[in-house]
Amino acid sequence: MADSNQRVDTGASFRQCLLELKWMVATWVFFFAWVIGYSSVAGYAAAEQAEVQMVWGIPRWVFFGWLIPLGVANVFTVWFCLCKMQDEPMEELPEDTP
Amino acid sequence: MMLAATEATAGNAALVSFCIYTAVVFALAWLASRKRTGKSFMNEYFLGSRNLGMWAFAFTYAATSASGGSFMGFPAKIYTYGWVMALWIAGYIIVPLVAMGLISKRLNQVARKSGSITVPEMMRKRLGSPNVGQVATVLLVFFQFFFLLAQFKAGAKIMTTLLGDVGVFIAAKDAIESVLQPLPWIGGSGVDGGYYLCLGVFAVSVVAYTAWGGFRAVVWTDMMQGAVMLVGVVILLGLALTQVGGLANATREVAKMVPPEDGVLRMKVNAKTKLSQGTWFKLQTDERVKFFRVKKDTEVSPTKGSAGDEVDVICLPQPTDAEVNAIEKQMGQQSVATIPFVYQKESDYKYGAGKQGVYVSAPGPSSAEAQGFLPVIMAMCFFAFWPFAGSGQPSYMARQMAFKDTVTLRRSIVFVMIYFSLIYFPLIIIFTCGRVLLPGWEIDSDRIMPEMAMFLTSNAGAPWLAGLLLAAPFAAVMSSVDSFLLLFSSTITRDVYQQKHPDASEAKLKKVSFAVTIIMGVMALVAMLKPPQFLQDLIVFGSGGLAASFLMPVVLMLYWPRLNPAATMAGMVSGGFTIGAIYLVGLFVHGKFGEFPLLGLHPFIWAVAVSALVSVMVVRFTKPTDPELVEKYFGKVDGRPEIG
Numbered sequence: 192m193a194d195s196n197q198r199v200d201t202g203a204s205f206r207q208c209l210l211e212l213k214w215m216v217a218t219w220v221f222f223f224a225w226v227i228g229y230s231s232v233a234g235y236a237a238a239e240q241a242e243v244q245m246v247w248g249i250p251r252w253v254f255f256g257w258l259i260p261l262g263v264a265n266v267f268t269v270w271f272c273l274c275k276m277q278d279e280p281m282e283e284l285p286e287d288t289p
Numbered sequence: 290m291m292l293a294a295t296e297a298t299a300g301n302a303a304l305v306s307f308c309i310y311t312a313v314v315f316a317l318a319w320l321a322s323r324k325r326t327g328k329s330f331m332n333e334y335f336l337g338s339r340n341l342g343m344w345a346f347a348f349t350y351a352a353t354s355a356s357g358g359s360f361m362g363f364p365a366k367i368y369t370y371g372w373v374m375a376l377w378i379a380g381y382i383i384v385p386l387v388a389m390g391l392i393s394k395r396l397n398q399v400a401r402k403s404g405s406i407t408v409p410e411m412m413r414k415r416l417g418s419p420n421v422g423q424v425a426t427v428l429l430v431f432f433q434f435f436f437l438l439a440q441f442k443a444g445a446k447i448m449t450t451l452l453g454d455v456g457v458f459i460a461a462k463d464a465i466e467s468v469l470q471p472l473p474w475i476g477g478s479g480v481d482g483g484y485y486l487c488l489g490v491f492a493v494s495v496v497a498y499t500a501w502g503g504f505r506a507v508v509w510t511d512m513m514q515g516a517v518m519l520v521g522v523v524i525l526l527g528l529a530l531t532q533v534g535g536l537a538n539a540t541r542e543v544a545k546m547v548p549p550e551d552g553v554l555r556m557k558v559n560a561k562t563k564l565s566q567g568t569w570f571k572l573q574t575d576e577r578v579k580f581f582r583v584k585k586d587t588e589v590s591p592t593k594g595s596a597g598d599e600v601d602v603i604c605l606p607q608p609t610d611a612e613v614n615a616i617e618k619q620m621g622q623q624s625v626a627t628i629p630f631v632y633q634k635e636s637d638y639k640y641g642a643g644k645q646g647v648y649v650s651a652p653g654p655s656s657a658e659a660q661g662f663l664p665v666i667m668a669m670c671f672f673a674f675w676p677f678a679g680s681g682q683p684s685y686m687a688r689q690m691a692f693k694d695t696v697t698l699r700r701s702i703v704f705v706m707i708y709f710s711l712i713y714f715p716l717i718i719i720f721t722c723g724r725v726l727l728p729g730w731e732i733d734s735d736r737i738m739p740e741m742a743m744f745l746t747s748n749a750g751a752p753w754l755a756g757l758l759l760a761a762p763f764a765a766v767m768s769s770v771d772s773f774l775l776l777f778s779s780t781i782t783r784d785v786y787q788q789k790h791p792d793a794s795e796a797k798l799k800k801v802s803f804a805v806t807i808i809m810g811v812m813a814l815v816a817m818l819k820p821p822q823f824l825q826d827l828i829v830f831g832s833g834g835l836a837a838s839f840l841m842p843v844v845l846m847l848y849w850p851r852l853n854p855a856a857t858m859a860g861m862v863s864g865g866f867t868i869g870a871i872y873l874v875g876l877f878v879h880g881k882f883g884e885f886p887l888l889g890l891h892p893f894i895w896a897v898a899v900s901a902l903v904s905v906m907v908v909r910f911t912k913p914t915d916p917e918l919v920e921k922y923f924g925k926v927d928g929r930p931e932i933g
Contacts, residue, residue, distance in 0.1 A: 202924025208395040231665045234651035243544040243649045248536030253375045264382040268706045278695040282401035
């Protein structure tokens with residue numbers, strides 16, 4: 192965690208931001224594969240089923256293809272933001288010039 | 290008589306709630322304007338002195354994001370297409386992390402280092418090119434205006450339903466209709482005076498408090514509005530689930546439903562008869578019953594021929610037992626004499642006609658597309674669209690410039706994640722229940738949210754609650770409109786006026802920013818006198834255009850030291866142009882404004898790909914960036930500027 196009086200190291204700060212960006216893009220790829228991968232099979236197959244299959248009143252494909260990923264994404268976001276992301280000292284504002 | 294009394298009570302309660310809500314908003318604007326005293330006008334009025342804490346930053350981000358689209362357009366789509374909307378919105382599970390996290394920290398750092406107040410200003414200073422700022426300003430104003438338009442329509446629609454049964458409102462509506470009917474363009478027999486009245490009141494109130502209070506007022510009202518939205522959704526969820534008999538029951542009923550048909554009823558009457566929008570007709574044969582619902586207010590006149598007058602309707606060809614019960618309850622309350630009619634079918638859904646299960650599966654029913662509402666490839670596109678288009682929105686970027694430190698950012702992402710989960714999942718449940726409780730709203734699906742609020746609260750014996758529930762979508766709309774107006778105001782004042790008049794006094798800058806807010810509000814009001822049917826199409830075009838123009842140039846500007854002014858401008862223009870061109874092709878092919886999936890892909894994907902490709906290509910063939918700017922924003926590696 193950064194000390195608010197710490198001097199800003201622009202280069203180090205930039206590289207840390209870039210690293211975090213890579214984590215976020217990788218996270219998106221993971222959830223894309225899960226949600227679209229599962230739903231593109233189960234969700235479209237559900238159109239041909241005579242009876243709707245449900246879990247807790249939710250169509251089964253929505254439950255496993257959206258609600259569970261939503262829960263996992265919540266847990267991951269809490270972990271990433273509170274444990275993985277680093278704080279950086281903030282720049283002093285320069286004089287206002289339009 | 291009982292129903293009329295209940296509706297009047299609900300209407301009066303809604304009016305009282307609305308007045309209280311508006312009073313609080315104006316009180317916050319007044320407090321914000323007092324807080325501004327003694328501070329730098331530009332920094333305080335447009336960025337709240339860059340001092341937003343966790344609650345303020347998180348709520349203002351969430352409330353700006355949850356717009357009229359979330360509370361009007363999205364419910365309309367859930368109602369129209371069913372559970373497939375969970376897949377359509379699935380990208381939201383990662384929106385807070387990606388849309389807020391991808392660029393926030395870096396954007397805030399670059400904005401502080403350059404002392405920028407607006408996105409075009411930051412781009413101009415980071416790249417050392419006034420031309421970049423000018424191109425960014427033009428694209429921002431153009432696409433953001435479409436986004437703003439949709440919010441004006443949503444605001445007016447909510448107010449129309451909210452005040453529909455209030456005596457004063459009805460009298461004013463009739464008076465406006467009598468004035469407007471003879472006029473060209475907006476006149477005619479179907480003119481809705483209530484809509485115009487509400488559009489005017491909405492525009493005046495939101496423009497006034499935004500201009501008065503500035504960024505801080507917008508943030509404070511966003512906090513209140515964000516809380517109102519959450520409370521409203523939770524109450525609606527409880528009422529909907531109770532009245533529908535549980536979620537499993539609602540899903541089972543929805544699974545049995547088939548999409549409606551479009552058609553006309555030919556009616557023969559002896560005297561002129563007014564039919565209100567939403568009036569039901571029933572046709573009972575030996576085999577089955579069919580219901581028809583009037584699409585818009587219509588006057589039927591006696592005709593000499595044998596065909597009779599035509600009334601546009603939707604037809605429910607195979608209503609379920611739940612739909613029959615709900616419709617017959619509504620028919621018991623309508624006061625229309627029996628009129629003989631003949632039904633003529635005009636069109637059917639291209640996907641899902643007569644097919645059960647389409648509302649609980651993908652791709653969902655579609656009246657326009659034979660492959661259904663959401664083919665797999667479009668589901669993929671939307672999964673990319675929501676988080677990355679969110680990153681590319683200048684209205685969010687303005688907020689990302691304003692948080693005070695990175696602790697605030699980290700905690701806010703967690704808060705927004707939980708907040709969105711508590712908003713979007715319940716909305717899908719609520720409006721799935723809506724299909725069962727209020728059938729036939731395909732005639733004007735954008736009204737389903739306010740109609741549900743009125744229906745659920747009246748049924749629960751608490752019509753006064755309608756005011757609170759309707760405050761939720763109204764809050765969502767207001768919180769977006771105020772942010773967009775401020776974005777216009779800051780961009781035009783800072784990037785256009787102040788560039789030409791760098792020595793302008795604070796008093797002059799204040800006047801210019803107020804004037805811009807008012808002018809943009811008036812322009813949006815005039816444009817929405819003839820609104821399009823689906824709000825969501827305007828929102829997706831506006832947000833898609835902004836993301837197409839800004840996402841890649843801003844991401845590259847923040848993370849790629851080699852990016853130069855020529856490549857940035859080329860990236861912005863090519864992205865914006867691509868999305869505009871694809872929508873135009875769609876307009877020619879389909880004859881209506883809406884997403885056109887070129888080769889099955891969402892226009893946003895094409896536009897972002899073109900923008901990225903053009904930016905990278907132009908960098909290869911143009912002058913490198915000024916090394917001093919690279920060192921200023923990227924630091925040094927081994928004593929030399931970082932070159933990426």
